Amino acid sequence: MKYCAFLRGVNVKGTNMKMADVCKVFQDAGTENVISVLASGNIIFSSDKKREELKSILEKSMSEYFNYEAFLFLKTEKETENIWKVNPFIDKDDFHSYAFVGNENVENILMKEFQEAAKAKGEEGKIVNNIFYWQVPKGNTLDSGFGKILGKKSLKDQFTSRNLNTFEKIIKKL
Template sequence: MARWVALLRGVNVNGITIRSAELAALFRELGYEDVRTVLASGNVVFTADGDAATVTGAVEQALRDRFGYDAWIVLVPHGRLAAIVDDFPFPSGPDRHDYVVFGSAAPALDALLVDLIVDESTERVARGDGVVYWSCPKGSSTDTAFAKRAAAARFKRTTTTRNTNTLRKLL
């Protein structure tokens, strides 16, 4: 059995409301063990048999069936998460938000950065191993150049963003 982190996109926004207890129950019904939800933004840590594609497919279908929305997740091996957080390349500070953008496919992450021009005095963006790292001033996480790019509809099904503080809670 492998330990996984499922990062759901678009949960508890835009009319898609899933309570943590219902989400955890769904994962248990799928036969997964050691299920733990973190915050109310679609983060589930669990243990499951099967490879990433099998687990992803089962979770996405179960979410669609149970909650009636076009669900998709990014599945991350739990053991990789600490390295992802540890590899955050920018200095942190009390006036900044530090984020990691996860993708279900490398081309989607690469597309986030194609021809992107950012004001490095405001925000910083860097490609990591299977992720994109992003740091911006508090209060600007929706209006920077990268924020606008990441919010584009074409990335809706392939990327999801988490604050590094949230990621630490998943460890």
């Protein structure tokens, strides 16, 4: 089966890694047809193993190789394509749109955080097919009330986010 792994915290806050090294770790862990998309930790690969087993093996391998606490979230090819296809937002020049990939039911935690946060004009959050989507004015991503949860240590093992443009690039490589 073809998967996409979305790694959390890659090439931010001092966790620097070359995608060629990440691909090698994935290959050494027993996956095949490994390629990376962008430098933000999006790895496409094939494996016959079950998702839960893969997640455990890959997080352990990444943690050991790079000497950091690795968190990654796996989606099948179909699930990855669906995240992009069901995006509820229309493109706006002055806004970024994000999808959050994470553990089961994390979308409800994210929606609660979003509802409680101060918002910029036009900022929106929506859940579609158990995926949380967020649209925020450009320049406000990390400064918005909700954007501040992106770095919350208590949620670091729960989710990661990607700009929807990243999903489009991943799908082209799938």
